[in-house]
Amino acid sequence: MFKRLLIANRGEIAVRVIRACREMGIESVAVYSDADRMSLHTTLADRAVRIGPSSAAESYLSISAIIDAARSSGAQAVHPGYGFLSENQDLASACVDAGLAFIGPPADVISTMGSKIVARRIAREAGAPVVPGETPVDQSDQAIAAAATAIGFPVLIKPSEGGGGIGMKEGHAAATLSAAIAQARREAIAAFGDGTLYVERLIAAPRHVEFQVLADHHGQVLHVFERECSIQRRHQKVIEETPSTVMTPQLRARMGAAAVAVARAAGYRNAGTVEFLLEGTGDSARYYFLEMNTRLQVEHPVTEQVAGLDLVRAQIRIASGEPLPWTQDALTQRGHAIEARVYAEDPISHLPQAGPLLLYREPSMPGVRIDSGVAEGSKITVHYDPLLAKLVAWGETREIARRRALAALRAFPILGIKTNIPMLVELLQHPRFVDGALDTRFLDVEGASLAARLSTGPTPDVLAVAAAARATTATPAAGGASRDIDHSSLDPWTSLRGVRV
Amino acid sequence: MTSTTRAWIHGRLFGACVSESAGDRPFDVVPLGQGRFQLIDGGRRRTAFAVVAGDAWVFLDGRVFVVPTSGQTTRRVSADDATALMAPMPATVVSIHVAPGQRVDRDALLITLEAMKMELPIKAPRAGRVTSLACHAGELVQPGVRLLEIDYGT
Numbered sequence: 001m002f003k004r005l006l007i008a009n010r011g012e013i014a015v016r017v018i019r020a021c022r023e024m025g026i027e028s029v030a031v032y033s034d035a036d037r038m039s040l041h042t043t044l045a046d047r048a049v050r051i052g053p054s055s056a057a058e059s060y061l062s063i064s065a066i067i068d069a070a071r072s073s074g075a076q077a078v079h080p081g082y083g084f085l086s087e088n089q090d091l092a093s094a095c096v097d098a099g100l101a102f103i104g105p106p107a108d109v110i111s112t113m114g115s116k117i118v119a120r121r122i123a124r125e126a127g128a129p130v131v132p133g134e135t136p137v138d139q140s141d142q143a144i145a146a147a148a149t150a151i152g153f154p155v156l157i158k159p160s161e162g163g164g165g166i167g168m169k170e171g172h173a174a175a176t177l178s179a180a181i182a183q184a185r186r187e188a189i190a191a192f193g194d195g196t197l198y199v200e201r202l203i204a205a206p207r208h209v210e211f212q213v214l215a216d217h218h219g220q221v222l223h224v225f226e227r228e229c230s231i232q233r234r235h236q237k238v239i240e241e242t243p244s245t246v247m248t249p250q251l252r253a254r255m256g257a258a259a260v261a262v263a264r265a266a267g268y269r270n271a272g273t274v275e276f277l278l279e280g281t282g283d284s285a286r287y288y289f290l291e292m293n294t295r296l297q298v299e300h301p302v303t304e305q306v307a308g309l310d311l312v313r314a315q316i317r318i319a320s321g322e323p324l325p326w327t328q329d330a331l332t333q334r335g336h337a338i339e340a341r342v343y344a345e346d347p348i349s350h351l352p353q354a355g356p357l358l359l360y361r362e363p364s365m366p367g368v369r370i371d372s373g374v375a376e377g378s379k380i381t382v383h384y385d386p387l388l389a390k391l392v393a394w395g396e397t398r399e400i401a402r403r404r405a406l407a408a409l410r411a412f413p414i415l416g417i418k419t420n421i422p423m424l425v426e427l428l429q430h431p432r433f434v435d436g437a438l439d440t441r442f443l444d445v446e447g448a449s450l451a452a453r454l455s456t457g458p459t460p461d462v463l464a465v466a467a468a469a470r471a472t473t474a475t476p477a478a479g480g481a482s483r484d485i486d487h488s489s490l491d492p493w494t495s496l497r498g499v500r501v
Numbered sequence: 502m503t504s505t506t507r508a509w510i511h512g513r514l515f516g517a518c519v520s521e522s523a524g525d526r527p528f529d530v531v532p533l534g535q536g537r538f539q540l541i542d543g544g545r546r547r548t549a550f551a552v553v554a555g556d557a558w559v560f561l562d563g564r565v566f567v568v569p570t571s572g573q574t575t576r577r578v579s580a581d582d583a584t585a586l587m588a589p590m591p592a593t594v595v596s597i598h599v600a601p602g603q604r605v606d607r608d609a610l611l612i613t614l615e616a617m618k619m620e621l622p623i624k625a626p627r628a629g630r631v632t633s634l635a636c637h638a639g640e641l642v643q644p645g646v647r648l649l650e651i652d653y654g655t
Contacts, residue, residue, distance in 0.1 A: 187598065236619065350619075352590065384618070410562050415558035422564045457566075464540065466568035469553050
């Protein structure tokens with residue numbers, strides 16, 4: 001086992017890995033940028049190495065800075081976390097060249113599965129269905145329409161070089177396709193400088209269902225069940241849960257076997273996730289391979305809560321050469337887990353927020369786990385991802401887990417910057433969420449009505465608390481009480497018992 | 502709408518200007534220290550959290566409110582406001598989807614910004630014609646910086 005491990009990341013995932021190291025008796029080495037000099041992960045690790053200025057490009061994205069930090073600190077292994085360099089094959093190979101263990105798959109597997117086209121071919125050859133689609137060689141309107149007809153309507157036309165939903169147009173019949181083709185081509189050229197179009201079957205209201213896989217260096221590959229991540233906004237997940245409300249034992253067995261087959265065909269090692277689109281419900285549902293994420297996922301805690309295992313510990317053990325301690329048949333699911341991501345963003349406009357956490361108190365209650373990278377007094381900057389914390393609720397049933405998540409969010413005060421907690425509270429009570437009737441367009445369809453519920457101003461009880469807070473705030477400069485009030489003779493800290501409004 | 506709510510503490514008027522009528526329902530608020538407050542509404546007790554930093558920030562039942570010190574509600578930027586075409590926060594211009602002279606419909610995607618790994622679409626508040634661009638792809642823009650100009654005339 002490793003004696004010292006460097007975490008090439010920041011925020012909650014760095015904290016998560018540091019905690020796993022501490023349990024396992026491994027010394028942890030944090031890396032930090034200037035903005036993170038006193039951040040939670042920096043202060044929590046056994047050692048910390050500065051790797052550059054605040055800009056991520058010059059710090060957390062600098063392979064040479066990270067390799068230098070690992071060398072100078074005497075680390076034997078590097079955990080990349082998620083985001084930043086976690087799916088960068090150059091970091092993986094630089095680690096190997098420097099004699100460091102990279103806690104993830106081999107560099108060539110990252111490269112292979114990072115190419116959507118190659119990953120799709122590997123999946124198809126391994127027997128996992130993919131969404132039917134092609135980039136027609138002849139890019140004329142007629143050829144694209146013919147390809148669409150062959151694939152079957154409805155179709156999605158999108159830039160071949162694209163991403164992020166830009167230039168994606170729906171087509172519902174051959175006769176009305178030319179306008180969609182022209183518009184998609186125009187947007188593709190404007191955004192990516194390349195008008196080549198890709199045509200694929202449109203899965204109208206799919207669910208996003210992914211399978212956690214683990215593969216050791218001794219030939220064993222297994223899956224740790226599914227996670228449903230259909231609640232997302234602009235491809236950013238907001239709520240994840242396991243099990244999926246539409247999963248049946250037969251469907252789980254089929255999709256799990258497909259995920260394992262893809263991982264095996266790719267020569268996968270360590271923890272990874274195979275993502276699928278799911279159409280329909282129950283045994284007759286159809287699933288399509290989407291992509292493979294060659295790293296630990298943000299939402300890994302829901303799997304840990306239901307399967308009762310520690311995925312970060314498993315990652316470290318696999319990387320040190322140990323065989324997986326479980327067989328597929330030994331893994332079981334118990335109860336239900338829901339994760340809500342707490343972001344530093346305006347709950348209505350979704351704009352990211354920056355500023356100090358003037359007050360930050362994590363709730364503590366049965367069945368609730370908080371993975372966070374901040375503490376009261378932390379300053380949230382614009383340099384990095386706005387994820388503050390992940391609130392994970394477990395219960396014997398989905399309804400118990402949902403109620404626990406709701407109760408915990410209502411007892412999770414964060415003041416000084418706006419967060420999406422008010423939106424999460426409304427979302428968890430939405431009738432469709434309560435029923436588990438989810439698809440990836442949920443927030444597109446329901447987002448406006450959720451936001452409308454948040455647009456009301458402060459109620460009298462809130463104003464009463466605000467008045468009391470002003471009255472008990474010692475610094476007059478902070479804008480306390482107000483004019484025409486004499487409080488010179490009153491020291492609120494000693495004499496205040498109650499405030500009546 | 503605007504009225505003054507008065508807080509009584511040991512017979513001394515403390516007072517707070519608020520933006521909406523607080524009605525005549527009495528609340529008892531007991532400071533518990535460290536930003537915690539017991540809110541007693543009739544027989545019902547709840548815990549609230551609040552800090553004052555210029556404005557008063559209040560957390561109650563999963564909602565957060567920023568109560569301005571001045572008693573005025575914060576200015577709401579309307580969709581018609583020309584500031585909608587300014588950068589709302591420090592961000593990087595990822596892509597520009599229009600060119601000067603181009604006519605755009607309402608809600609047309611004009612510019613994509615990125616900040617904190619999130620994409621922020623800048624859309625046309627009304628139909629019009631793009632008269633000039635004031636930013637380029639890859640540029641780091643600051644809040645309030647004009648990104649482009651649109652002529653909303655006929």
